[in-house]
Amino acid sequence: MGETELGADVSFECVGLNETFKTAVESIRKGGRAVILGVFKCLTSFNAKGLVVGEKSIVGSVSHSADDFCRGISLIASGRVDVGPMITSRVGLEEIIERGFEELAKNREGHVKILAVMN
Numbered sequence: 001m002g003e004t005e006l007g008a009d010v011s012f013e014c015v016g017l018n019e020t021f022k023t024a025v026e027s028i029r030k031g032g033r034a035v036i037l038g039v040f041k042c043l044t045s046f047n048a049k050g051l052v053v054g055e056k057s058i059v060g061s062v063s064h065s066a067d068d069f070c071r072g073i074s075l076i077a078s079g080r081v082d083v084g085p086m087i088t089s090r091v092g093l094e095e096i097i098e099r100g101f102e103e104l105a106k107n108r109e110g111h112v113k114i115l116a117v118m119n
Contacts, residue, residue, distance in 0.1 A: 005029050005030050006029065007027060007028050007029030007030070007032055008027050008028050008029065008032060009028070009029065009032055009033070010028065010032060010033050010034075010035060011023075011024040011025075011027050011028050011032070011033075011034045011035070012024065012034075012035050012037060013034060013035070013036045013037060013038050014037045014038050015038045015112065016038030016039045016040045016041065017038070017040075017108070017109065018042070018044045018045070020038065021036065021038075021040075021044050021046065022046055024036065025046055025050070025051065025056060025058065026050070028054075028056055029054075030054045030055055030056070031054075031055045031056070032054075032056055032057070033056070033057040033058075033059055034056065034057070034058050034059070035059050035060075035061055036058060036059065036060045036061070037061050041108075083113075085112075086112045086113050087112070087113050087114075087115045088110070088111040088112050088113060088114065089103070089111060089114045089115070090114070090115045090116075090117050091114060091115070091116060091117065092116075092117055092119050093116060093117075093118065093119065094119075096116050099114075100114050100116060
């Protein structure tokens with residue numbers, strides 16, 4: 001038998017950047033699946049040879065169900081999922097346009113999620 005190839009069975013790209021797309025595809029094992037959820041502003045490129053030789057699959061997903069939200073909220077509330085590292089900034093509703101939407105649009109690489117805080 002040959003050497004065992006390491007990698008994830010499934011990866012999820014949720015940001016919409018070329019770098020995270022590339023990481024999602026490269027991090028899966030032979031025969032693995034990359035699920036692309038992020039919304040991309042620009043075209044992306046990747047090494048198609050690695051996709052073919054690795055027998056990898058790329059699947060796009062544009063939506064989610066109410067059950068997905070309920071499950072996610074439950075996982076966060078129970079402490080099984082720590083979202084703290086994903087929150088790169090917190091802004092009040094009165095500044096959501098300038099420090100939220102506009103900041104995210106001009107500095108997308110510097111943020112994962114900006115949280116709107118209810119004052």
